[in-house]
Amino acid sequence: MDIRFDGKRALVTGAGKGIGYGIAKALAAGGAETIALSRTQADLDRLNAESPDIRTVCVDLADWAATRKAVEELGPIHLLVNNAAVLNYTKFMEIEEAEIKNTFDINVHAVVNVSQVVAQGMIARGKGGAIVNLSSIAGRIVVKNAPSYTASKGAIEMLTKVMTEELGPHQIRINNVNPTGVMTAMGKKLWPDRVASEPMMRRTPQGKFAEVKDVVHAVMFLLSDQSDMINGASLFVDGGVTAV
Ligand code: NDP
Structure with missing residues (x-):
């Protein structure tokens, strides 16, 4: 499937490293005029040096x-x-209070904030649009020792459905992508070594974590017109762990 985004403008939050970095580069490679938003300027400078066409915005969500x-x-x-x-x-x-507030500010409230601004423009132009929210397997199953995070991803699952209900009439589609562990900075916090990964590997039918490219492919599909009637869905990129 050849997915192109020529003539489209795309915004990716948290694009300074990890999965967001991969998504921004893939969108730019697919012809989208891409804007990468993150909070560490050095990360954005690195992205910009590799992909000079990507515009960067440094702000704390x-x-x-x-x-x-x-x-x-x-x-x-x-x-x-x-x-x-x-x-x-x-x-x-x-x-602690600061942890739960910060987690929800970034993982949930910022999604509302950014999406409202973007959707307002989409509605005004009357030509629809596509939004992908990065959820997680944590949107369906408990990820041990990450309770604030897991609760925030549960919130994202329903937020996506709420957005779908209200924005669908404007031909704006909102979907979730739900990865299992990916060995980014975040993934390594939870699964730093073989011992920590072992229970997850045993539980996963395919017996492996995902790679950034696996998540990127799912996001590209859900952003593209190839998924025109897919709306309010959660696409699990998890080797089957939430299916069993
Ligand atoms: P990383 O921690 O590797 O990267 C997160 C990016 O988001 C960084 O560039 C970070 O910037 C940026 N960011 C965080 N907080 C803010 C903020 N307040 N304002 C602006 N930018 C911010 O995470 P991943 O790439 O691993 O995760 C990406 C998405 O995928 C997340 O939604 C995550 O929940 C989801 N996911 C990840 C999994 C994994 O195992 N990696 C599994 C399932 C889902 P900075 O470094 O400067 O803080």
Whole structure:
């Protein structure tokens, strides 16, 4: 399947490293005018050095007002990937106020904030659009020792459906991509070595974690017109772990 995004403008949050970095590069390679948003300027400089066509925006998504202003200044966006998220390694009884607030500010509230601005433009132009939210297997099953994160991904699952219901009449599609572990900075926090990975490997029918490219392919499909009637779905990229 040859997926192209020529003539489209795309925004990817959390594109400084990991999965978001891969998504931004794939969108640019597919012809989209791509904007990469993240909070560490050095990461964005690295991305820009590799892909000079990618425009970068440095803002902290936890700051609602600054984020809104930054996204409003971008102009029309046809494709949005809400990818940025944070994960704390704790137990439920150890969660502190700052952790749960920060997790929901970035993993959930920022998705509302950025999507509202982008969808407003899509509605005004009347030509639809596509949004992909990076959820997780944590949107369906408990990821041990990451309770705030897991709860936030549960929230994303229903947020996507809420958005689908309200924005569908405007031909705006919103879908989730739900990866299993990917060995980015975030993945390595939860599964730093073979011993930590072992229970997950035993539980996963395919017996392996995903790679960035596996997630990127799912995102590209859901952003493209090839998935025109897929809306409000959660596409699990998980080697079958949530199926068994
Ligand atoms: P990484 O931690 O590797 O990268 C996250 C990116 O988001 C970084 O560039 C980070 O910037 C940015 N970011 C985080 N907080 C903010 C913020 N407040 N404002 C702006 N940018 C921010 O994560 P992954 O690439 O692994 O994860 C990407 C998505 O995939 C997330 O939604 C995650 O939940 C999901 N996912 C990941 C899995 C995995 O195992 N890796 C499994 C399942 C889902 P900085 O480094 O500067 O903070």
